[in-house]
Amino acid sequence: xxxxxxxxxxxxxxxxxxxxxxxxxxxxxxxxxxxxxxxxxxxxxxxxxxxxxxxxxxxx
Ligand SMILES: [Zn+2]
Numbered sequence: 001x002x003x004x005x006x007x008x009x010x011x012x013x014x015x016x017x018x019x020x021x022x023x024x025x026x027x028x029x030x031x032x033x034x035x036x037x038x039x040x041x042x043x044x045x046x047x048x049x050x051x052x053x054x055x056x057x058x059x060x
Pocket of ligand 1: 006007011013014015032036037
């Protein structure tokens with residue numbers, strides 16, 4: 001299982017996104033960032049944005 005912790009992005013937030021593939025977790029993190037933290041979807045969903053998010057993935 002791949003996981004991303006929102007706090008690893010510097011947010012004071014206990015959210016944890018899970019998925020079976022890198023794309024699943026990255027998409028979940030993007031949706032969370034947009035809906036919960038008012039981030040810009042376009043920016044997060046760019047190639048650089050997705051890469052930055054993917055770099056925070058941990059295996060659990
Ligand atoms: Zn969060």
